[in-house]
Amino acid sequence: MKTNTLVITALAITLGFSACQNNASKTGTDHSSMDSNEMDMGSMSMNSGMQTGMDKMMTEMHQMEMTGNIDKDFAMMMKSHHQAAVDMSEVELESGKDDELKKMAQKIIDSQKSEINELQSFIDNHKNIEKNYDPSMKEQGFSKVMNQSMKMMMDMGKIDENSSTDKQFTMMMIPHHQSAVKMAEGFVQFGKDSRLISMATKMIVDQKMEIEQFKKWSE
Numbered sequence: 316m317k318t319n320t321l322v323i324t325a326l327a328i329t330l331g332f333s334a335c336q337n338n339a340s341k342t343g344t345d346h347s348s349m350d351s352n353e354m355d356m357g358s359m360s361m362n363s364g365m366q367t368g369m370d371k372m373m374t375e376m377h378q379m380e381m382t383g384n385i386d387k388d389f390a391m392m393m394k395s396h397h398q399a400a401v402d403m404s405e406v407e408l409e410s411g412k413d414d415e416l417k418k419m420a421q422k423i424i425d426s427q428k429s430e431i432n433e434l435q436s437f438i439d440n441h442k443n444i445e446k447n448y449d450p451s452m453k454e455q456g457f458s459k460v461m462n463q464s465m466k467m468m469m470d471m472g473k474i475d476e477n478s479s480t481d482k483q484f485t486m487m488m489i490p491h492h493q494s495a496v497k498m499a500e501g502f503v504q505f506g507k508d509s510r511l512i513s514m515a516t517k518m519i520v521d522q523k524m525e526i527e528q529f530k531k532w533s534e
Contacts, residue, residue, distance in 0.1 A: 365403050365483050369491070372399030373468060383446030385457045386508040387438060389498070389515070392461065394434040396495055397427040403487055410480040419528060420484070426521065430514060437511060447507065460501025467494040485529045492522040492529075 375395040381388045404420035411417050453462045467490060478486070499515040499522075506512050 365406050365480070365487055369399055369403065369468075369487060371402070372396060373465075376465060381450035382444065383448060383450055384441075384444045385448050385502070385505050386511055387441050387444050388450065388457075388461070389502045389506060390434045390437045390441075390511065393495070393498060393515075393518075394431055394438070396491075396498070397431050397434070400427050400488070400491060400495075401431070403484060403491070407480060407484040411484060412479065413481045413532075415532065416481050416484055419525065423488075423525070430518070433510075433514060437508070448505070457501055457505040460498060460505070464494045464498040464501070467497060482533075485533050489526055489529050489533075492526045496522050496526075 372395050376392055379391055379395070382391075401424050404423045407420040408417055408424075411420065448457050450458050450461075452458050496519050499518045502515045503512055503519070506515065
């Protein structure tokens, strides 16, 4: 019995280690073209939190089951999108060095956490809601907007894995914000709920301004 227990334990440890290696090798390959196998340990320790936030968002948004209601689907998708911005901003606050970027990160955390709460409130209060578009029609209407927004994230260029937290923050937040603006602009066009439309309009203004700030910092 003791021998069998030791064998099972050893097998579990081996399988666990193998799974960790497989996960590590996949991190970042789908959405940012980063190859974690080429990263040194110092870079991985500093920047893996950024990529984790982005990957989590992409997984959630890809796996999310659309309801067929424009307002609710926008609220669900933007909530996950905002959470990734919060996660990456928290990494910047913890590991970043640039004071200007850290101030921007704190602002993003404050504003997007507030909007996450509003989006969640809308979702909670609209459990059963009528359908007003077909999510499977990827080339028309709001579904096309959502599809284009996701594609913008997946087409994000390669990030230098040896760059600083500050640099990675700007390089990831620019396309992240651009995809949010795309989604928000589409929602303003097709959405029905006036409160969500007002929120989306504010998102467009705020995030376009932040995109320009990130670009200016990167010059």
